[in-house]
Amino acid sequence: MVKHSPGEKIQITTKEGEVFEGIFIPSTDKNTFIIKLDNGYNIGIDIKKIKSTKRISAGKKLNVFPSLNIKQSEGLPSVSVIATGGTISSRVDYSTGGVTRLMEPGQIFSLAPEISKIVKIRKIEKPFMIASENMDPDHWVKIAEETAKLLNSDDRGVLITHGTDTLHYTAAALSFMLKNLNKPVVLTYSQRSTDRGSTDTALNLKCSMHALLSDVAEVMLVGHAEASDSFCYGLRGTKARKMHTSMRNTFRPVNDKPLIKINGEGNISFISHNYNKRKDAEKVEVDTAFEKKIALVKYYPGADPCILDYYIGKKYRGIIIEATGLGHVATDNAKKSWLPAIKKAVKKGILICAVPQTLYGTLDPLVYDEGRKALEAGLLYLKDILPEVAYVKIGWVLGHTKNFEKAKEMMLMNYAHEFNDRITPDMFLF
Amino acid sequence: MVKHSPGEKIQITTKEGEVFEGIFIPSTDKNTFIIKLDNGYNIGIDIKKIKSTKRISAGKKLNVFPSLNIKQSEGLPSVSVIATGGTISSRVDYSTGGVTRLMEPGQIFSLAPEISKIVKIRKIEKPFMIASENMDPDHWVKIAEETAKLLNSDDRGVLITHGTDTLHYTAAALSFMLKNLNKPVVLTYSQRSTDRGSTDTALNLKCSMHALLSDVAEVMLVGHAEASDSFCYGLRGTKARKMHTSMRNTFRPVNDKPLIKINGEGNISFISHNYNKRKDAEKVEVDTAFEKKIALVKYYPGADPCILDYYIGKKYRGIIIEATGLGHVATDNAKKSWLPAIKKAVKKGILICAVPQTLYGTLDPLVYDEGRKALEAGLLYLKDILPEVAYVKIGWVLGHTKNFEKAKEMMLMNYAHEFNDRITPDMFLF
Numbered sequence: 117m118v119k120h121s122p123g124e125k126i127q128i129t130t131k132e133g134e135v136f137e138g139i140f141i142p143s144t145d146k147n148t149f150i151i152k153l154d155n156g157y158n159i160g161i162d163i164k165k166i167k168s169t170k171r172i173s174a175g176k177k178l179n180v181f182p183s184l185n186i187k188q189s190e191g192l193p194s195v196s197v198i199a200t201g202g203t204i205s206s207r208v209d210y211s212t213g214g215v216t217r218l219m220e221p222g223q224i225f226s227l228a229p230e231i232s233k234i235v236k237i238r239k240i241e242k243p244f245m246i247a248s249e250n251m252d253p254d255h256w257v258k259i260a261e262e263t264a265k266l267l268n269s270d271d272r273g274v275l276i277t278h279g280t281d282t283l284h285y286t287a288a289a290l291s292f293m294l295k296n297l298n299k300p301v302v303l304t305y306s307q308r309s310t311d312r313g314s315t316d317t318a319l320n321l322k323c324s325m326h327a328l329l330s331d332v333a334e335v336m337l338v339g340h341a342e343a344s345d346s347f348c349y350g351l352r353g354t355k356a357r358k359m360h361t362s363m364r365n366t367f368r369p370v371n372d373k374p375l376i377k378i379n380g381e382g383n384i385s386f387i388s389h390n391y392n393k394r395k396d397a398e399k400v401e402v403d404t405a406f407e408k409k410i411a412l413v414k415y416y417p418g419a420d421p422c423i424l425d426y427y428i429g430k431k432y433r434g435i436i437i438e439a440t441g442l443g444h445v446a447t448d449n450a451k452k453s454w455l456p457a458i459k460k461a462v463k464k465g466i467l468i469c470a471v472p473q474t475l476y477g478t479l480d481p482l483v484y485d486e487g488r489k490a491l492e493a494g495l496l497y498l499k500d501i502l503p504e505v506a507y508v509k510i511g512w513v514l515g516h517t518k519n520f521e522k523a524k525e526m527m528l529m530n531y532a533h534e535f536n537d538r539i540t541p542d543m544f545l546f
Numbered sequence: 547m548v549k550h551s552p553g554e555k556i557q558i559t560t561k562e563g564e565v566f567e568g569i570f571i572p573s574t575d576k577n578t579f580i581i582k583l584d585n586g587y588n589i590g591i592d593i594k595k596i597k598s599t600k601r602i603s604a605g606k607k608l609n610v611f612p613s614l615n616i617k618q619s620e621g622l623p624s625v626s627v628i629a630t631g632g633t634i635s636s637r638v639d640y641s642t643g644g645v646t647r648l649m650e651p652g653q654i655f656s657l658a659p660e661i662s663k664i665v666k667i668r669k670i671e672k673p674f675m676i677a678s679e680n681m682d683p684d685h686w687v688k689i690a691e692e693t694a695k696l697l698n699s700d701d702r703g704v705l706i707t708h709g710t711d712t713l714h715y716t717a718a719a720l721s722f723m724l725k726n727l728n729k730p731v732v733l734t735y736s737q738r739s740t741d742r743g744s745t746d747t748a749l750n751l752k753c754s755m756h757a758l759l760s761d762v763a764e765v766m767l768v769g770h771a772e773a774s775d776s777f778c779y780g781l782r783g784t785k786a787r788k789m790h791t792s793m794r795n796t797f798r799p800v801n802d803k804p805l806i807k808i809n810g811e812g813n814i815s816f817i818s819h820n821y822n823k824r825k826d827a828e829k830v831e832v833d834t835a836f837e838k839k840i841a842l843v844k845y846y847p848g849a850d851p852c853i854l855d856y857y858i859g860k861k862y863r864g865i866i867i868e869a870t871g872l873g874h875v876a877t878d879n880a881k882k883s884w885l886p887a888i889k890k891a892v893k894k895g896i897l898i899c900a901v902p903q904t905l906y907g908t909l910d911p912l913v914y915d916e917g918r919k920a921l922e923a924g925l926l927y928l929k930d931i932l933p934e935v936a937y938v939k940i941g942w943v944l945g946h947t948k949n950f951e952k953a954k955e956m957m958l959m960n961y962a963h964e965f966n967d968r969i970t971p972d973m974f975l976f
Contacts, residue, residue, distance in 0.1 A: 280871060358870075545976075
């Protein structure tokens with residue numbers, strides 16, 4: 117077989133007679149040939165199934181992170197950006213296999229030139245550049261610190277570009293870690309990379325910049341509201357979740373509605389009026405104490421309660437259980453009841469909380485006898501909170517107190533609208 | 547404080563001056579007073595907050611599982627029922643604190659008298675009566691065996707009444723365990739108990755009976771399609787999930803559409819035509835071999851990969867990982883990369899599979915470098931399968947083979963439409 121270089125356009129013929137054309141991409145698996153098709157998708161082909169390959173054209177330098185040389189207008193409101201990685205702020209250079217990064221305002225303008233007429237980008241901070249599945253609580257702390265520093269300047273708001281996979285976890289972390297938030301903090305993303313016709317980058321960036329100039333001093337996720345390229349929602353940082361692996365409108369509100377609807381021209385309509393207002397003159401405080409000995413555990417039929425003993429043994433301090441229905445775990449199945457393990461953990465001062473595995477709706481331990489037994493065993497019911505948000509919250513709460521009763525009380529406090537007392541039927545599958 | 551008996555109507559006045567009226571319910575927690583309000587909801591009040599209570603009326607025997615004495619019409623098609631517990635087939639008698647169970651056809655007719663004009667109920671089997679959060683794989687096996695026995699009779703189909711919490715897990719188990727399915731198998735439920743005005747029991751039962759007489763020889767969940775009491779859907783057993791803690795239309799299709807739409811009068815419209823047709827003359831086979839050394843693990847930022855080592859140590863044979871986005875786990879965060887643990891497990895012949903944490907959409911390990919690394923480490927990508935269904939499937943697959951390569955192959959086979967190659971945007975948040 118001909119040897120190809122990354123970036124070359126090649127044609128592959130399989131033993132079954134199929135023909136594929138695309139850009140050759142370096143693969144870490146020597147048994148698989150990967151090419152990027154014209155539609156932007158990558159496919160992998162088992163090397164054993166390939167009959168022949170040929171070069172169609174030499175590797176051209178796919179310029180990778182173009183930069184528009186625009187002189188920034190001093191009269192525009194100033195914002196800053198924190199680039200953390202993800203599809204939106206990194207680009208693979210197929211000619212080298214390397215990755216180039218978002219480094220300067222001109223690159224953001226090249227993604228959506230209209231932005232240069234909306235804001236002046238004062239600073240781009242790059243504390244790290246990673247795919248968001250590689251983030252952990254230390255990264256959240258770093259982002260919170262950088263955000264607070266930028267907010268306590270003349271900027272109108274701070275934009276964080278982020279991979280989609282764990283963006284909602286980061287949004288929740290910032291919601292707890294930024295106290296007395298004075299200005300909008302917007303997280304945005306690309307679900308489809310900018311070299312694809314269906315990219316969502318430009319609209320998401322434009323809407324994000326408009327959201328930064330709004331009155332909403334909340335941590336918000338801004339991105340596509342619909343499958344089409346129509347407009348964006350601004351979602352509350354504690355009430356949103358990535359719900360689809362590939363669709364552009366992947367981030368959805370759960371047990372809540374969006375805060376705002378924004379279009380590319382900057383028209384903002386308010387869906388909720390329950391938000392904190394901008395107070396530019398005040399300072400945000402950063403409060404990042406975080407306990408990392410925490411876990412998120414899903415309950416399912418046949419699940420062995422020994423998993424709780426495992427975490428007790430590892431000196432974990434808090435566990436979130438994704439319970440079934442209104443907040444249930446096995447209670448009377450002799451070998452598999454979770455109640456003894458819950459009681460044991462609680463006795464040792466470990467905080468054990470239930471969240472809804474259904475995602476939508478709120479827990480209620482009082483409806484069935486099984487719930488009342490679990491409540492009595494010491495399981496703390498976290499109402500309608502999202503599992504991912506509860507995981508972040510328990511780390512933050514346990515970072516702030518060693519006192520078990522105080523921690524329980526804090527878990528039930530509504531710090532950042534993570535609980536919604538007014539869930540309506542139209543919030544289901546919004 | 548006055549001593550009350552279960553079933554009495556009482557009035558509670560709190561120290562803050564609130565007044566509640568309802569039926570006194572026995573509580574397992576001596577510090578909490580529980581009453582059932584007129585709207586059907588239970589509330590619990592901390593005994594320390596209560597100023598006084600008084601009896602409004604004596605406990606009347608709330609007749610609990612009434613039975614209609616209807617002579618069954620011999621001319622109607624015959625079906626059988628397996629009652630497993632849950633709200634639909636058990637009722638708390640507040641006058642005694644005891645639970646009564648669905649035992650005879652007259653009780654089903656009393657829930658929805660129209661049913662006596664649709665079908666003749668030949669048998670009601672009661673292999674066990676438990677809340678569905680107490681089920682485990684042994685219960686699935688028992689239900690599958692009972693179902694097969696009933697299907698291989700003159701019955702037109704089999705109805706299974708079941709608690710809602712884990713109904714979708716049982717539906718998936720039956721989808722794999724019943725081979726060459728000859729007739730409809732319908733699982734139904736009550737999300738709101740029959741003593742509430744908003745109960746869903748009657749419509750769900752009527753629609754289920756009509757579904758049993760249909761041409762669809764599939765395992766289906768039948769229940770409310772909408773928040774209102776309008777009509778039901780029949781959902782595929784491998785593509786449905788409980789998505790809301792309390793709404794009646796809680797079961798939703800994920801990466802699929804409903805198979806059928808049914809109303810209370812028995813009008814059925816087909817949404818999908820991709821189903822197996824009734825073949826009354828054939829026999830169903832029951833194939834319940836199941837490996838219980840399996841686990842479902844969620845990946846999240848900061849998740850310690852040692853959890854895999856824990857299961858390796860306990861000699862587990864299969865693990866489903868709820869991965870982020872297109873199928874990612876930490877790959878380059880030095881301390882927290884999951885790749886070494888995955889490699890180690892795979893080397894020991896443990897099957898490690900990825901499923902989408904987003905629930906909606908399909909995995910694709912080839913889009914990003916992180917996915918390609920995980921694929922190379924041996925992570926098996928289970929496309930668009932639901933996490934709960936993947937958990938059931940891996941148990942069933944490993945019950946059938948000790949051979950690692952064969953198990954991988956079986957995990958990727960489409961046995962019961964658990965994979966959908968034709969996902970369309972309108973299947974998102976259906």
